[in-house]
Each structure stands twice: as C-alpha cells, then as structure tokens.
Amino acid sequence: MKNIAITIFIVLIVAVMAIYLVSFQVREIESALVTTFGKPTREITEPGWYFKWPTPIQRVYKFDSRMRVFEADIGETTTKAAVPIIVNTYVVWKIAEPLEFFNAVGTVKEAESKLLSQISDTQNKVIGRHSFGEFVNSDPAKIQFKQIEEEMLTDLKQTVRTDYGIEIKTLGIKQLKVSEDVSKDVFERMRAERNRKTEATIAEGNAEATKIKTDADSKKTELLAAAEARAKAKRAEGDAEAAKYYEMLEEDPEFAILLRNLEALKKILKERATVVIPADAEPFKLLKEMPDIKPKK
Amino acid sequence: MTKENNQDNKDFQPQFAIESSRAELDAAGKSLSDALRISFVILKIIMIVLVIVFLASGFRTVEPDEQAIVLRFGKIHGIGEERLLGPGLHWIFPYPIDKIIKIPVAKKVNLPINSFWYFETASEMLPKGPKPTRPPKDELNPIKDGYCITRSEQQSQTIAGFSGSDYNIVHSKWQLTYKIDDPERFFKNTYTDDAKPGQSYADVIVKSINPLLQRLFEDAVVTALVNYTIDEALFLSQGRISRHVQKLLQEKLDAIESGIAAVSVQLIEMKWPRQVDAAFQASITASNASAQAVSEAKGYAENTLNEAGGPIAEELLAALEDETVSKQEKEFLWSQLAGAAQEKLYQAQAYRTKVVETAKADAEYLQKLLPEYRKRPKLVVHEIYQDAIEYVLNNADEKMIIQPSEGTVGSEIRILLNRDPTIKPKAK
Numbered sequence: 220m221k222n223i224a225i226t227i228f229i230v231l232i233v234a235v236m237a238i239y240l241v242s243f244q245v246r247e248i249e250s251a252l253v254t255t256f257g258k259p260t261r262e263i264t265e266p267g268w269y270f271k272w273p274t275p276i277q278r279v280y281k282f283d284s285r286m287r288v289f290e291a292d293i294g295e296t297t298t299k300a301a302v303p304i305i306v307n308t309y310v311v312w313k314i315a316e317p318l319e320f321f322n323a324v325g326t327v328k329e330a331e332s333k334l335l336s337q338i339s340d341t342q343n344k345v346i347g348r349h350s351f352g353e354f355v356n357s358d359p360a361k362i363q364f365k366q367i368e369e370e371m372l373t374d375l376k377q378t379v380r381t382d383y384g385i386e387i388k389t390l391g392i393k394q395l396k397v398s399e400d401v402s403k404d405v406f407e408r409m410r411a412e413r414n415r416k417t418e419a420t421i422a423e424g425n426a427e428a429t430k431i432k433t434d435a436d437s438k439k440t441e442l443l444a445a446a447e448a449r450a451k452a453k454r455a456e457g458d459a460e461a462a463k464y465y466e467m468l469e470e471d472p473e474f475a476i477l478l479r480n481l482e483a484l485k486k487i488l489k490e491r492a493t494v495v496i497p498a499d500a501e502p503f504k505l506l507k508e509m510p511d512i513k514p515k516k
Numbered sequence: 517m518t519k520e521n522n523q524d525n526k527d528f529q530p531q532f533a534i535e536s537s538r539a540e541l542d543a544a545g546k547s548l549s550d551a552l553r554i555s556f557v558i559l560k561i562i563m564i565v566l567v568i569v570f571l572a573s574g575f576r577t578v579e580p581d582e583q584a585i586v587l588r589f590g591k592i593h594g595i596g597e598e599r600l601l602g603p604g605l606h607w608i609f610p611y612p613i614d615k616i617i618k619i620p621v622a623k624k625v626n627l628p629i630n631s632f633w634y635f636e637t638a639s640e641m642l643p644k645g646p647k648p649t650r651p652p653k654d655e656l657n658p659i660k661d662g663y664c665i666t667r668s669e670q671q672s673q674t675i676a677g678f679s680g681s682d683y684n685i686v687h688s689k690w691q692l693t694y695k696i697d698d699p700e701r702f703f704k705n706t707y708t709d710d711a712k713p714g715q716s717y718a719d720v721i722v723k724s725i726n727p728l729l730q731r732l733f734e735d736a737v738v739t740a741l742v743n744y745t746i747d748e749a750l751f752l753s754q755g756r757i758s759r760h761v762q763k764l765l766q767e768k769l770d771a772i773e774s775g776i777a778a779v780s781v782q783l784i785e786m787k788w789p790r791q792v793d794a795a796f797q798a799s800i801t802a803s804n805a806s807a808q809a810v811s812e813a814k815g816y817a818e819n820t821l822n823e824a825g826g827p828i829a830e831e832l833l834a835a836l837e838d839e840t841v842s843k844q845e846k847e848f849l850w851s852q853l854a855g856a857a858q859e860k861l862y863q864a865q866a867y868r869t870k871v872v873e874t875a876k877a878d879a880e881y882l883q884k885l886l887p888e889y890r891k892r893p894k895l896v897v898h899e900i901y902q903d904a905i906e907y908v909l910n911n912a913d914e915k916m917i918i919q920p921s922e923g924t925v926g927s928e929i930r931i932l933l934n935r936d937p938t939i940k941p942k943a944k
Contacts (some may be wrong), residue, residue: 246615249590266591286706286707389730392738403710406654406792417798417802420799424805425809431816449850450860464879467879474886474889477900481876484904486906489532494685494915498918511836
C-alpha cells in the first residue's frame with residue numbers, strides 16, 4: 220500500500236513534468252508559432268492549450284498580439300504645391316500573423332524600425348498628393364484632414380500586412396506644424412489680421428452706436444410728430460365743438476359782438492394799465508356839466 | 517479537516533498491526549520501521565496540507581470597483597455574461613489551469629494633455645510665485661513648442677490670396693478623463709507592460725495605456741481644431757470643441773476596439789501665441805470699447821425715448837405702424853404715454869376745454885341777456901357798457917382824464933409814466 224501511494228505520487232510528478240515538456244498555453248493576448256528543428260511549422264492565433272514535441276524537436280515562440288502604439292519621428296514633408304509642412308504620425312499596430320512576423324521581423328524593436336521607414340514613405344507619398352488647402356482651409360467643406368489620414372492608413376495597411384504580418388489598427392496625425400520660419404510669417408499675418416479685425420470692431424461698434432442713437436432720435440421725432448398730430452386733432456375737436464355755441468350767438472350778432480368786445484376789454488386791461496380818457500366820454504362828461512335829463516312820460 | 521485525517525488513519529491501522537508483530541522478532545528492524553512510520557505520517561500530513569493549500573489558493577476576491585476575467589488554459593472562461601466576474605469571492609482552479617485577471621472598471625483616470633502648449637522651463641511651469649518673464653522668441657520651434665493649427669475666416673482669403681489655406685496658431689491645454697468600460701476587449705486588445713513581481717495587472721494599466729491615449733487624443737485635437745477659426749476656438753465654442761474632440765476620440769477608441777471610454781474631455785485653456793499677444797490684447801480692448809459704445813448708445817436711446825414718451829414709447833410707435841392693432845389698444849397706449857409727447861397732448865386737451873367752455877359761456881350769457889335786451893336795448897347796453905368801463909378803470913393803475921381842446925389841430929399831449937419798480941417783465 221505504502222509503495223503504491225509513493226508510486227502514484229512519483230508518477231504524478233513525472234506526468235506533470237512531462238506535460239510541461241510537451242504542452243503549452245496560448246493566452247488570449249498572445250499568438251504563437253511552433254518550429255520543428257528550427258523550421259516554422261504551426262501558427263496558432265486562437266488561445267488554448269496545445270501539445271508539441273519536447274523542446275529540442277519543437278520550439279514555441281509566443282508573440283503579444285495586443286495593440287501597441289508607435290510614433291514616427293516628427294518630420295518635415297511637402298504638400299502638392301511644395302508647401303512645407305511638419306507632421307507627426309503615429310500608428311496603432313499589432314502582430315497579426317506570427318509566421319510572417321517571425322520570418323520578416325522577429326522582434327518588436329525590429330518591427331518598429333520597419334514601421335518607421337514605412338510610415339515616412341507613406342507620409343511623403345500621401346501628403347505629396349494633397350495640397351496644403353486640404354489640411355487647413357477657410358472653407359470647412361474643403362478640409363480633408365480625415366480623408367488624408369484614411370489614405371495613409373490604406374496605403375500603409377497593405378504593405379505591412381503582407382510583408383511583415385503586422386496589422387495597422389489605426390493611424391493618425393498627432394501634430395500638424397510648420398517650420399520656424401513659416402511660424403514667423405504666420406504670426407505676421409495673424410497680427411495683420413488681428414489689427415484689421417480690431418479696426419473693424421471699432422468701426423462696427425461706432426456704426427452700431429450711431430445707428431442706435433439715430434434710431435432713437437428718429438423715433439423720438441416720430442413720436443412727437445404723432446403726438447402733435449393728435450394734439451392738433453384735439454384742438455380742432457375743441458374748435459368744432461365751440462362752433463356749435465357760435466350758432467346760438469347768431470340770434471343777435473351785433474349784441475354778441477358787443478358782449479365779446481367788452482369781455483376782451485376787461486381782460487386786456489386787467490392789470491398794469493394806464494388809461495387815458497377824454498373828458499367828454501361817458502361817464503366823465505358828468506365831471507364837466509350836469510346832464511340835461513327829464514323824466515320820460 | 518481533522519475528520520478527514522482520522523479516516524485516513526483508520527485505513528492504515530491494520531497495516532501497522534502486522535508490521536509491529538513482525539518487529540518483535542528483530543529489534544533493529546523495529547526501530548527502523550518506527551522511524552519509517554513516523555516519517556510516513558509526517559509526509560502524509562504534509563501532502564494533505566499541500567492539497568488543502570492548493571485548493572484554498574483558488575479563492576480570489578474581486579473588489580467592488582473591479583471586474584475579473586478567468587483564463588482557463590489561456591482562454592477566457594465562460595459564455596456570455598459569465599465571462600465577467602463581478603465583485604465578491606470567487607473560486608478558480610489554481611495555477612497553471614486558471615488565471616484571474618482583475619480589471620479596475622469603475623476607476624476614472626485623469627490624463628492631462630499639455631503637448632499643445634508652448635515650451636516652458638521647469639520654473640515657468642510652477643503654478644505660483646514670481647516668474648521670470650522670458651520674452652518669447654519670434655518663432656515657434658516645431659519640436660519643442662506645441663500648438664494647433666486653426667482654419668482662418670473666409671473673407672481673409674481675398675486679402676492674403678493664398679488659395680484659402682491661411683491658418684492661425686493656438687496653444688491649448690486639455691484634460692482627458694477615461695475609464696475602462698469593456699474589460700474583455702480591453703484585456704484582449706490593449707497592450708500593457710508586463711507586471712513586475714509584486715505588481716498586479718491593474719497596477720501597470722495606467723502607465724501602459726497613457727501613451728496610446730495621449731496620441732489618440734492629440735490626433736482628435738488636431739483633427740477637430742482645423743475645423744474652427746481662431747476666434748471660434750478662443751472665444752465662442754469651447755464647449756462645442758471639447759465635445760467634438762471627445763467624439764473623435766471615442767470613434768478612434770471604438771475603431772481599435774480598445775474597450776476604453778472617454779468619460780469627459782475638458783479644455784483647460786486655449787490661448788493665442790505670446791508672439792501676437794499685443795495685437796490680441798488690443799483687439800479685446802477694442803471689442804470692450806466697442807461694446808461700451810454700443811451700450812452707451814443704448815442708454816442714450818432709452819433715455820431719449822423715455823423723455824419723449826415714457827416707457828411705452830416704443831410700443832406705441834410699433835402699434836401705430838401696425839395695422840392689426842385695434843383702435844382700443846392704441847387708445848390705451850396713448851393714455852399710458854408720458855414725457856414730452858404727453859405734455860403736448862395735455863396742452864391740446866386744455867386748449868380744447870378752454871375753447872369750448874368759453875364759447876359755451878358766451879353763448880349762455882347772450883341767451884340770458886337777450887330777452888331783456890330786446891325789451892330795453894338802450895338801457896341794457898348802457899348798463900353793460902358802463903359795467904365794463906367801471907371794471908376796467910377800477911383795475912387800472914393810473915387813470916387820466918383829459919379835456920380835448922376843440923379846434924386846435926396838431927396839438928399833442930405828453931404823459932410821463934413812472935414805471936412801477938415792483939413790476940417785473942412778463943416771463944415769456
């Protein structure tokens with residue numbers, strides 16, 4: 220019994236060791252390549268548990284299949300009309316085909332140096348096809364920034380997939396710049412543009428202020444005119460109404476005029492008047508002599 | 517545990533009995549068998565303990581802000597929703613069969629993006645304290661200084677005549693907040709550095725993915741900003757730009773199946789280049805002055821209209837021009853009028869009242885006197901006439917009665933009037 224237990228124990232250990240020798244795991248984040256006597260014979264891109272011959276016969280090379288980011292050096296290139304432009308391109312890539320990758324590249328470091336030259340090729344080729352106005356344009360409809368990135372991606376994707384077993388997931392321009400000398404010109408232009416804008420702003424502001432003021436003034440005039448018209452109408456109404464009463468005066472115009480004149484006289488001479496009257500006017504002629512009157516029969 | 521132990525002992529009991537009976541024959545053999553027996557028991561205990569430790573090591577805790585993936589022989593274990601383990605205690609087969617990967621999903625990480633800012637020395641980056649003001653160079657170094665290019669406004673193309681590809685330069689600072697929202701995709705697709713001994717997968721995530729995010733973010737900013745003019749970027753639509761950048765970034769993140777979500781994109785600062793600062797400051801001053809002039813004009817307009825017609829002046833004017841406004845409404849507005857216009861109306865009203873009242877009074881007076889006058893015209897006229905003379909003379913300051921000399925022609929009378937000093941000239 221004792222011996223059996225020990226035997227089982229030993230067998231187990233040996234078995235586990237044997238399994239280690241003849242099997243391997245490929246994780247979700249990896250792909251693998253099996254070589255037989257140094258010659259690649261099996262490509263594994265699905266995760267799982269696999270068997271192989273022990274090491275001297277078959278070897279396993281594993282590759283991390285996750286996306287990595289790689290950035291090319293910042294570099295100057297020219298657009299269609301030979302306008303210099305500085306772009307900085309990055310790619311997100313991964314090892315898609317272990318066999319190709321193993322044969323053509325081998326290591327990540329080597330892959331990056333391959334990518335570097337490929338990217339600058341693509342960059343020069345694609346950007347050279349486009350004019351500067353397709354990167355930046357005063358008319359937003361003409362901007363083809365995204366399309367340019369797409370074109371670069373398509374261009375790059377083909378070559379690196381077949382040649383190196385690398386898949387480019389995405390590509391982008393992370394810096395878009397101009398050379399030092401050009402930046403000086405840009406500043407000069409920005410300054411000029413800003414100054415023009417400043418003047419325009421001032422002019423616009425003044426114009427608007429003037430417009431508001433004139434508008435108010437004209438409104439005021441208009442309003443007062445409207446009020447004046449209404450006032451006139453009101454006065455005319457008064458005159459018309461008064462005219463009704465004049466009809467009543469028609470019954471004896473002579474007498475009415477006398478009354479009105481007397482009224483006027485009273486009003487005119489109400490204050491601060493010096494009256495000079497001939498002595499023969501009524502009733503002052505009484506001062507001269509007794510009147511000669513007799514009772515009426 | 518102890519129960520299991522006892523059971524094992526029972527199984528081996530008869531074996532020990534046989535051995536001891538044989539040992540009686542040989543003392544040396546007995547001591548050897550004793551030693552063997554003890555060491556075997558110890559070995560057995562060690563084995564059992566090892567098995568227990570082995571099994572117990574399969575228990576794993578997933579923290580509340582984490583989700584976990586189990587790799588069985590390297591392959592993600594489970595189907596559908598079972599592929600992700602939520603927070604709590606889980607048992608997995610110990611290494612090398614299963615491996616648990618814990619991924620912090622709830623954790624939001626901030627990533628500042630300063631690569632669009634001009635180059636600053638370490639001392640200039642300090643947030644406080646007196647800064648040595650280094651005058652900016654005339655140009656920007658494309659390697660050291662960061663910036664974005666914005667499109668220029670449409671009308672300026674005629675001025676520079678450069679096929680509409682004029683552009684401006686702006687500096688900006690951003691902050692990205694992100695989180696992992698699809699742990700499986702993230703784990704499968706996004707590269708992370710290998711965890712060093714003592715580090716977990718979660719520990720290396722942030723450092724590993726920042727370079728990727730940084731680049732995708734910069735791409736989104738560059739792509740977005742070429743669509744805006746510098747004025748839009750600086751003054752108008754900063755919220756819109758942030759959203760635009762976030763949208764572009766998320767599109768990229770989804771396109772590469774990174775499993776990362778951009779939670780928010782914040783524009784910390786957007787600034788024109790220092791080289792053109794004076795021009796921009798002047799422009800802002802001009803804008804302010806312009807706004808000031810306009811607001812003053814508005815104040816003037818308000819005052820003017822108020823003085824002319826009170827607060828409803830404009831409403832009334834509009835109503836007068838609008839034919840659809842009913843007469844009643846217009847009358848109401850007229851009645852609400854104030855100021856100079858109202859004054860005019862009041863005067864007219866007063867005139868009207870006066871004219872009518874006077875005419876009425878005159879007419880009534882005549883009507884009253886008429887019957888009497890018809891009966892005795894001479895007396896009535898005399899009476900009225902003398903009344904008036906009396907009234908006039910009573911009110912006169914000075915009265916002079918002069919005897920006209922008959923027959924003299926060309927004689928003249930001179931009267932010297934003393935002006936009453938208390939009388940002031942009538943105000944006109």
